[in-house]
Amino acid sequence: MSHQTAQDAQTRTGAVVQFTSVLKRYGTHLALTEFDLTLHAGELVALLGPSGSGKTTALRVLAGLESPDDGSIVINGEDVSALPTSRRDMGMVFQSYSLFPHLSAGENVEFGLRMRRVPAAERRSRAADALALVGLDAHYDRYAHQLSGGQQQRVALARALVTRPRVLLLDEPLSALDAKVRVQLREEIRRIQTELGITTLFVTHDQDEALAVADRVAVMRDGRIEQVGTPEELYTRPATAFIADFVGLSNRMPGRVRHGFADVHGVTLPLVDPSHPDGPARVFVRPEDLALEPLTPDALPGGLPGTVLLSSFLGSLRRTSVALAAGSTVVLQHDVRVHPQTGDTVLVRFSGAPVPVETAIDPTPAPTGAPPTVVPEPISR
């Protein structure tokens, strides 16, 4: 299989795609607004967002299946906004199974080459190579209904890649598949994409998928990009509360912002955005940024006492929810070898990682009484 992939890889290095203040309206609804995004050559960018956030619209605008109301789309310096879909030179894999039912897998893959008037012999050998790339060279003569969902999407991927397009567009290609195939295929997509060095836009609503596969992730909300960054950046330094909430699990805790720090139940935490205005706020804390320790008289200060509500075994880790004596309930993740029992009294400690906050609408009463306790040692990042 490797010789074909190597041969394909040398054909084209990725294109640079640039969205500039793209606007798309459906009636009065703004599906995309001030949409700016640059895909570097050979990069896989995931567009992540809840349904209705405009991620599919952005992809369809790039494919030419929707026309933008404003803004421009430039590929390798050429404005393609006015180009019809058929001449944009893109490969696309759809969410729903989109193989032509009247053609065999091989004929499906050949379709794009046929449209480009490639001679029959070359067409057949290139289609066979593309099917080999996705591991389905033995299925050339099968029809769509004779293939499983995962195989159909592989053929669709081969069909999208065989023309050596400038850009690969993936519109939730895995969402119709079951969990195991989904993980397998997303890794395969990543492998092939890296081998071919093709610039790829991957639309998904599944954060695991986006974080696992993408070079960069753009999180969308209400038709605009909320934050673009590497998966690590998004996860550890979410720019907004929405992202903290949407990407990964977060505990929402009541607190108060004061002089660039968040105060949660008397514990002071650094802020992701130190310029956040003072006042009551909701603070987002990752489950893995909380640690559990037994409540002993000689414990270091800075922990919050609480009672274990539930602890569940998740295979590689354990997730425990604790009702804090101070009022809120938090979920934390820890080593499986620690197994707290329901009703245990424990101490919850913050790792001190910077937290994103959101201004709270109903002000929670500021913690009174004892002045802020010791700031936990911030862990260097």
Next chain:
Amino acid sequence: MSRDATVAHAPHRLVRGVILGGVGLIFAVPILAMLEFTLRRGLAGGYDVARWAALFQNGLTGEYRPVLVALGNSVGLAVGTVLIVLVLLVPTMLLVHIRFPRLRRLLEIICILPISIPAIVLVVGLAPVFSVVAKLLGSGVWSLAFAYGITVLPFAYRAIQANLDGVDVRTLSEAARTLGAGWGSVLLRVLVPNLRRGILAGAFIAVAVVLGEFTIASLLNRVNLQTALVVVSKNDPYSAVILSLLALFVAFLLLLLIGRLGAERRPGPRRATHTDPPGRRGPGIAPNLTPTPSLTPSAIPSGDRP
């Protein structure tokens, strides 16, 4: 074809037999009665083939020549009507389906409308229109195709729509476009092959309806097969029935032929390599089961034959 036999709740073999037999009987009895009628020797009883022989000895010329001409007219009209369905209805339906889904209800209502209007009312409305058409384009029989195009609409629409609902036309056309296909290629290479059954079914019904049409032709004073048969039956009922039987037979053959042409191409020449059990089917692909075969022969003997 064996692929489509794996529908989950197929009726029991016996039930199928009873239904098929019952329906077959309903269609067979009148036809057999017609045959019996043409074989009667006279009031005394007994059977022979004298009337058939006489008809063929005269070579279907002379006296019955108008029937042949009328048959030609009817076949021509059938072709014209099918063309109207293919050139006008199919692209319109696809366009509405893909680009203007909100117009779907409207299109459906318009297409179903003719079935609720009696032919006689239609003619009253069409008469002044046809007087204009006659002035502009001449009063050839072929102009009836316009009227038949309308009467055929409900049947053709239903047949095509049933197929359209089972195919994800939108995604398929988008996939084809991203692969570099222009609208022409999308239509001819992707959509039409996948809608072939519906389109064929629509065409069958169009042919059947046109071959059996009497009212409009008669009231607009055009000659088609049915009006000619009525004329013949006025002086020789036996010959009229024999000719009707022949017309039925020819139409039957025609439909079988078209059905054959349409049904057998899909699995392709490399069929032998398929080893997969047919039960495993991707969830998104609906088997396009269109009620093609049952529609074809039945429509002919019905209609408004006198």
